[in-house]
Structures are given as structure tokens and as C-alpha cells.
Amino acid sequence: MSSFIDELMKNYGSEMVSHVSQNLGLSSKTVEQIIPNIVPVILGGLKKQKDAHGGIEGVENIMKNFGTPDILNNLSDLFREKAKEENPDPTLNGLLGNSGLTAAKAISKKFNIDESIAKKLIPMVAPVIFGALMKKKDEDGLGANGLIALLDRDGDGSILDDVAGFFFNNSGSPQKGKSGNLIGGLIGSIFGKKR
Secondary structure (H helix, E strand, O other): OOOHHHHHHHHHHHHHHHHHHHHHOOOHHHHHHHHHHHHHHHHHHHHHHHHHOOHHHHHHHHHHHHOOHHHHHOHHHHHHHHHHOOOOOOOOOOOOOHHHHHHHHHHHHHHOOOHHHHHHHHHHHHHHHHHHHHHHHHHOOOOHHHHHHHHOOOOOOOOHHHHHHHHEOOOOOEOOOOOHHHHHHHHHHHHOOOO
């Protein structure tokens, strides 16, 4: 089974890039590099939340609060409304904690964009991620355990190695246009030293 991140970017990547670019005034090239950096940070936060609080049921409740599969039918309105928010929350109501703020700052610095814009990116992309997760869960008939398995394909309890296949080529070097060091640092800040 291809990774969830692969499927997300294949199915919604172009549309997300287009809407983010239009609503935030960023170049498509920049957005194409930023979004793949955000996805595993959010997935990592979701998995940590499952491990630390609320278990599997907590994960499902979190996703329902941020988005449902229906949200995927009108991404234009979603991104337009999110772009208008004056006080965006990159922590996702505490889901990412300080790591959300750290991610926004890192993205701002790495891609040379205003931090106020960087703070809007995580809450803009999150509903699409959660909506796509719930859609896949429904379409594939996955139970709650199957949903969690999407976040940890090899079942070792760590999302780091699972996203590595998406961001790194076989030589272990970052793929062109991707920022492997940024990804490792941000996910590491979410999970802490324990893997």
C-alpha cells in the first residue's frame, strides 16, 4: 500500500498548492515545497496525541473537529476562509503544542516568508489531511486501528521512518525540492527524543 502522504499529495497536492498560492500570495514553487513539510508534522502530532491522550477514540474526535470528508468537495471556500483568519492557530487547538509555533517559525525562516503567513499554513492544510484520512478510513472499511496504522506503516511505533520514504531517495539524500533536515527537526520536536 502506498503511503498516505503519497496518496494525499497525488490526489490533493495540486489543488492545495493552487489555493494556498492564490490566497496567501506565495509562488506555486514555494508552496509545492512547503506543503510536504507540513503534512508529517500534523500526522506526527496526531499520532503523539493518540499515544499520550485519549487513545484511538481521541484521534477520531480530533479529526472530526477539524474536518470531514465533505470538506474535500470544496477546498476553494475552505482555503479562502482560512486565509482570512486574523489569529490563525498553528498549534491546532493544542494538538501540536509549541511544535506548531516552532514549525511556523522554521517554515518562515527556511522559505523566507513572513511569519504571519507561515502561521496560516498549518491550519489551512490540516482540515484537508484529516478529511482525507477519514475518507480513506470509510472507503477502505478501516477500523480505528486501521486508521492509526496509516500513520505507522511498518508498525514500529514511529512515524519518522515511514515519512522518510516519501522525503528521501534511496541514497538517503533529500529529494529535489524537499527539505529533509527541516522535516526531521520538526517531527523530532513533536515526538521528543523517544522514538
